Amino acid sequence: MSVLDLARADIRALAPYSSARMEARGGSVALNANESPWPPPGDAGATLHRYPDPQPAALVQRLAQIYGVRAERVLVGRGSDEAIDLLVRAFCRAGVDAVAISPPTFGMYAVCAKVQGAAVLEIPLRADFTLDADALLARLTPAVKIVFVCSPNNPTGALVPLATIERLAEALRGRALLIVDEAYIEFADAPSAATLLDRYEHLGVLRTLSKAWALAGARIGSLLAAPEVIALLRRIMPPYPLPTPCVDAALTVLQDGGAALVRERIATVRGERTRLAAALPSLPGVRAVLPSQANFLAVRFTDAAAVYADLLRAGIVVRDIRRYPGLADALRISIGTPEQNDALLAALAARREAA
CATH class of the missing domain: 3.40.640.10 (Type I PLP-dependent aspartate aminotransferase-like (Major domain))
Incomplete structure (x- = not known):
């Protein structure tokens, strides 16, 4: 099978659409695709x-x-x-x-x-x-x-x-x-x-x-x-x-240079993920942090709606995932830069002082 x-x-059985670019290649004068013969202003590559x-x-x-x-x-x-x-x-x-x-x-x-x-x-x-x-x-x-x-x-x-x-x-x-x-x-x-x-x-x-x-x-x-x-x-x-x-x-x-930088950033994200997963449970209102192998953490709160609103007032946007089954008390937090993650932790810690 x-x-x-x-x-x-x-x-x-469908006969696919055959585009001009697929049908013919090569040649120095392209008159097969009803394109403009002139590049737009600012197109340095003329493509x-x-x-x-x-x-x-x-x-x-x-x-x-x-x-x-x-x-x-x-x-x-x-x-x-x-x-x-x-x-x-x-x-x-x-x-x-x-x-x-x-x-x-x-x-x-x-x-x-x-x-x-x-x-x-x-x-x-x-x-x-x-x-x-x-x-x-x-x-x-x-x-x-x-x-x-x-x-x-x-x-x-x-x-x-x-x-x-x-x-x-x-x-x-x-x-x-x-x-x-x-x-x-x-x-x-x-x-x-x-x-x-x-x-x-x-x-x-x-x-x-x-x-x-x-x-x-x-x-x-x-x-x-x-x-x-x-x-x-x-x-x-x-x-x-x-x-x-x-x-x-x-x-x-x-390119190879870009790939090397990506590997460095992935390592940073993994390290920050570990740091946040360890720090979040001690903060007010945090019930649990779900294990994650991604660049985010799903976090359970005693009052996820209030936490979302408080973070937003602090200028921090996280993802409200309470609509998902089994996650009615959860927010999804992307792993940011170390400085952004510090701001997140500080905003959550400030909720204790406000209380």
């Missing part, structure tokens, strides 16, 4: 009047090198959100198929499914917010075409062990795609699920440059998957997903 047998038949490559070769090759996969396994798009949407549209028929998620988790899995008209099967995390693989596999139905696993999980921060991911991959062979979202994996002390790609053609891994690589504004994410899956998604992907300035910014950051 091919992994494409899980995809929608109409998508497999912005031309459509960008749909999958820029230099960026794809560099990401493949960083992620340890072959280039044909890489699809780049506008953040990993775009890959989530493409996967659901390609593999889930409206009103027929479903995705499986383990809440509390990243909300875009369910949003993309609902926009597509696919059902959402929820298999909650355990009480300690670890993935319950037994419950997940026991509750899966034939309608489920994609299982999303977020590791480290957002918003709780727990890592899913690679052995658990491999167990799921074995069990889902021929049944459903397993998509592991590793938006925060750089902050974890663990190998990527991409190390399993050669053994499981129905496995996909989501990566992003928005977090550790500090390129949230450039909106560049990747799906690492079987070449057949990458080719299928390109059929339904918009023809020019990545703006040229975003690609240029990514290539600059992804």
Whole structure:
């Protein structure tokens, strides 16, 4: 059985849009894309009047090198959100198929499914917010075409062990795609699920440059998957997903010097995460700090609403995650610079004095 047998038949048969940039390359006079023949004012590189490559070769090759996969396994798009949407549209028929998620988790899995008209099967995390693989596999139905696993999980921060991911991959062979979202994996002390790609053609891994690589504004994410899956998604992907300035910014950051700086910053984030996790429990109103392998901490408070408001008055914005199941008393706090983290701790300590 091919992994494409899980995809929608109409998508497999779809003739993709063929853009001018895909149809012809080379030549010194480009008159095939209805572009302006003149660059805009201020365009020093004289490239912005031309459509960008749909999958820029230099960026794809560099990401493949960083992620340890072959280039044909890489699809780049506008953040990993775009890959989530493409996967659901390609593999889930409206009103027929479903995705499986383990809440509390990243909300875009369910949003993309609902926009597509696919059902959402929820298999909650355990009480300690670890993935319950037994419950997940026991509750899966034939309608489920994609299982999303977020590791480290957002918003709780727990890592899913690679052995658990491999167990799921074995069990889902021929049944459903397993998509592991590793938006925060750089902050974890663990190998990527991409190390399993050669053994499981129905496995996909989501990566992003928005977090550790500090390129949230450039909106560049990747799906690492079987070449057949990458080719299928390109059929339904918009023809020019990545703006040229975003690609240029990514290539600059992804150079060896930029990569070395990113490693230093990741080490700082890990150290600050440890420091905050140790300091927060002694502060007023803090009930618990959830273990995290990401660049944030989910923190339980006796009065999360009051803490949120007090921090906001102090000029500090954190994430209110009380709407998530099991987290009605929690806020998510991103790890900032040491100075920003000092300001957070000081603001929380000041609540004791105010009381």
